[in-house]
Amino acid sequence: MSEAPLDEFGLIARYFAPLAAAAPGALGLTDDGALIDPEPGRQLVVTTDTMVAGVHFLPDDPPDQVGRKLLRVNLSDLGAMGAKPLFYTLNTAFGPNVDTAWIAGFAAGLQADQALFGIDLIGGDTVAMPGPTTLTVTAIGSVARGCALKRRDARVGDAVYVTGTIGDGALGLAVLRGELDGLAESSRAALAERYRLPRPRFALGMQLVGLAHAAIDVSDGLIADLGHICETSGLGAHVEAGRIPLSPGAQQALILDPSRMESIVGGGDDYELLFTAPESCAAQIEERARACDIPVTAIGRMTAGSGVTVVDNDGRPLASRVSGYRHFQ
Ligand SMILES: [Mg+2]
Numbered sequence: 139m140s141e142a143p144l145d146e147f148g149l150i151a152r153y154f155a156p157l158a159a160a161a162p163g164a165l166g167l168t169d170d171g172a173l174i175d176p177e178p179g180r181q182l183v184v185t186t187d188t189m190v191a192g193v194h195f196l197p198d199d200p201p202d203q204v205g206r207k208l209l210r211v212n213l214s215d216l217g218a219m220g221a222k223p224l225f226y227t228l229n230t231a232f233g234p235n236v237d238t239a240w241i242a243g244f245a246a247g248l249q250a251d252q253a254l255f256g257i258d259l260i261g262g263d264t265v266a267m268p269g270p271t272t273l274t275v276t277a278i279g280s281v282a283r284g285c286a287l288k289r290r291d292a293r294v295g296d297a298v299y300v301t302g303t304i305g306d307g308a309l310g311l312a313v314l315r316g317e318l319d320g321l322a323e324s325s326r327a328a329l330a331e332r333y334r335l336p337r338p339r340f341a342l343g344m345q346l347v348g349l350a351h352a353a354i355d356v357s358d359g360l361i362a363d364l365g366h367i368c369e370t371s372g373l374g375a376h377v378e379a380g381r382i383p384l385s386p387g388a389q390q391a392l393i394l395d396p397s398r399m400e401s402i403v404g405g406g407d408d409y410e411l412l413f414t415a416p417e418s419c420a421a422q423i424e425e426r427a428r429a430c431d432i433p434v435t436a437i438g439r440m441t442a443g444s445g446v447t448v449v450d451n452d453g454r455p456l457a458s459r460v461s462g463y464r465h466f467q
Contacts, residue, residue, distance in 0.1 A: 144238060146264050153245040154228065154259060161225060161258035172260035174225065174278070181283050183221035186276040187211045191233060193270070196314075201240045203334050204273070205247030210338045211357070212277035213255055214409040217340030218355040220287040220347040221279030223257040229274040231267035244273075255338065279340075285347045287413065292352035292371035296414035296440040299350075299423065301339045301432050303385040304360050306332035308405020309398070320394045325387030332385075336409035342434070343411055345426040353413035359406045364446045367414065377438035377448045379403070379456050399456070403448055414440050 144152065150167055158164035163173035176182060187208070191197045195204050209226065216223050228248070232241065252258060257277070310333025312318050313326045321329075339355070346353060352371055354363045360382070364375050379399065384392065391398045415423055420436070427434040448456040 157259035164260040180280040183279045185215040188274040191271040201243030202247030205244040213338035214355040216279040217343030221281045225260040226277045228262035231272040233271040287353035290370040292414040297436045298438040301411045305402030307407030308401040329387045339411040341430045342432045350413040350415045356408040374441040374443035380451045381437045383435040
């Protein structure tokens with residue numbers, strides 16, 4: 139038996155109010171705004187990301203995964219600032235093809251990740267949309283006053299670190315597009331999973347406050363995002379391709395087709411942390427990363443000058459990004 143469609147208030151009451159139940163300041167999503175008590179001595183960090191059906195996710199992607207990815211890409215940005223997640227708001231513009239089963243799945247995905255990452259819904263808006271479903275989360279975190287990690291604070295001689303493995307997001311998207319047929323099924327599944335469900339690294343981001351100089355999350359691609367640190371810090375960076383940590387699936391893809399290195403260093407959607415820190419902090423960084431169970435790898439160094447240079451094992455430049463986007467030579 140099909141149910142009568144829910145109006146805006148019905149949708150909020152059924153699917154979204156339960157996500158706000160643990161946050162007193164959300165007032166049950168029945169008021170005009172939410173209340174936040176800033177913690178003494180801390181600053182709020184606010185970040186937002188929008189996902190559009192057909193652009194950032196596929197209309198037939200599982201709705202719970204869409205919800206989880208939407209939350210995770212925002213948590214990744216909080217992590218890049220060294221912030222502890224607190225609350226989020228959610229704006230949903232549901233397209234004509236979305237039914238209540240889809241919304242229920244989407245809300246279940248949000249609920250699962252709220253519990254996993256310790257963040258609560260405190261507000262938002264829900265509308266019907268004649269165009270593609272468009273979903274926006276605005277995440278709010280906090281960091282000790284004056285201590286947020288920023289892109290602009292890298293210094294010459296800093297080591298450049300990444301968490302986890304690089305390139306899996308872009309390779310996962312390639313798998314979902316039907317490419318990379320030669321890979322083992324287990325590798326294809328692992329890469330696709332990395333694209334669908336990034337792992338936000340804020341647990342380590344919070345621990346890097348006071349140690350790292352500059353940080354960003356890898357959403358545009360390793361070279362592009364390190365390029366953002368270079369531009370805002372007025373520096374260059376030197377990366378050794380052989381030190382870039384690769385998953386078994388990415389290693390396999392590279393053996394099958396060495397030109398995949400381009401999408402490994404150039405592709406996006408990894409949502410790993412990329413940060414710079416003085417050499418003297420190496421032992422502390424490794425210790426805190428171990429405590430968070432998040433692997434970190436030093437892949438290069440900040441230099442005077444400008445642009446990102448990636449060199450192969452023989453020291454030959456593999457790629458460079460001097461200003462703006464540049465293709466591989
Ligand atoms: Mg970011």
